[in-house]
Amino acid sequence: xxxxxxxxxxSPTGFLHLGHAYSxxxxxxxxxxxxxxxxxxxxxxxxxxxxxxxxxxxxxxxSWLGLSWETPxxxxxxxxxxxxxxLDRLIATGVIYxxxxxxxxxxxxxxxxxxxxxxxxxxxxxPGPAEKMSPEEEANRIAAGEAFAWRLSMAAAxxxxxxxxxxxxxxxxxxxxxxxxxxxxxxxxxxxxxxxxKDIGTSYHLAVTLDDALQGVxxxxxxxxxxxxxxxxxxxxxxxxxxxxxYRHHGLISGEDGARFTKRDKSQTLRALRANxxxxxxxxxxxxxxx
Ligand code: GLU
Numbered sequence: 001x002x003x004x005x006x007x008x009x010x011s012p013t014g015f016l017h018l019g020h021a022y023s024x025x026x027x028x029x030x031x032x033x034x035x036x037x038x039x040x041x042x043x044x045x046x047x048x049x050x051x052x053x054x055x056x057x058x059x060x061x062x063s064w065l066g067l068s069w070e071t072p073x074x075x076x077x078x079x080x081x082x083x084x085x086x087l088d089r090l091i092a093t094g095v096i097y098x099x100x101x102x103x104x105x106x107x108x109x110x111x112x113x114x115x116x117x118x119x120x121x122x123x124x125x126x127p128g129p130a131e132k133m134s135p136e137e138e139a140n141r142i143a144a145g146e147a148f149a150w151r152l153s154m155a156a157a158x159x160x161x162x163x164x165x166x167x168x169x170x171x172x173x174x175x176x177x178x179x180x181x182x183x184x185x186x187x188x189x190x191x192x193x194x195x196x197x198k199d200i201g202t203s204y205h206l207a208v209t210l211d212d213a214l215q216g217v218x219x220x221x222x223x224x225x226x227x228x229x230x231x232x233x234x235x236x237x238x239x240x241x242x243x244x245x246x247y248r249h250h251g252l253i254s255g256e257d258g259a260r261f262t263k264r265d266k267s268q269t270l271r272a273l274r275a276n277x278x279x280x281x282x283x284x285x286x287x288x289x290x291x
Pocket of ligand 1: 008009010011043208221222223226
């Protein structure tokens with residue numbers, strides 16, 4: 001077996017659709033071709049949106065598609081303490097800060113960028129506060145029990161990494177604008193992104209980066225919608241001294257009208273397609289895999 005390790009990391013917030021099938025098949029096939037390992041990871045840190053029935057459906061749908069993976073499967077919801085410990089390491093470096101926002105402001109931000117707030121050229125880019133909050137005000141707000149998010153200060157992170165200028169990552173696939181090969185990070189497109197919240201000591205960005213390192217993932221294979229998030233993940237790797245995997249972002253498959261599949265397209269869930277008579281080989285063909 002080679003040292004190639006890749007993964008499919010869905011969030012159980014809905015039923016898998018054709019886009020997920022494409023992503024899972026792409027990663028699975030890459031592992032087969034490389035004689036490597038394929039992992040399945042359940043990214044269920046958002047306990048308000050993740051549901052056990054969706055997780056059960058992930059296992060069933062992927063098995064039905066003909067995929068197999070190593071067990072036990074890592075479920076992020078079982079590792080909040082580990083993420084919190086790494087968050088504490090970041091807090092100690094002084095590159096993240098508490099940002100007090102009302103729930104409404106947070107919700108508006110999430111509504112504008114439902115997948116990963118604050119990233120990508122079209123995302124919400126929060127440049128950070130004009131002035132640092134005074135220690136007194138911060139202490140008062142904490143004492144008052146106000147909610148807050150932990151944000152990464154891009155300026156502080158770049159300064160902290162001063163001896164590693166020009167962080168890059170290797171892209172073996174392609175970003176949305178054809179980015180490939182050695183890609184420079186693009187912090188200006190990100191802003192001060194949220195890495196954790198008062199009550200949830202992690203975020204997608206922190207958990208995915210830590211888990212890929214912990215699980216020895218050598219190749220991150222995922223959709224192009226996460227290409228810009230790689231800047232955040234690369235910075236976290238540099239700050240915490242984590243290994244840097246190779247990235248292979250793949251194109252997103254779309255419906256006949258050209259629109260991307262999302263969890264809202266109920267007709268394109270693997271369950272619905274299966275109920276309408278689709279066989280696993282039909283799904284593979286529809287996803288562009290003819291084996
Ligand atoms: N959990 C993420 C999602 O469902 C994917 C994470 C990744 O592949 O990096 O969109």
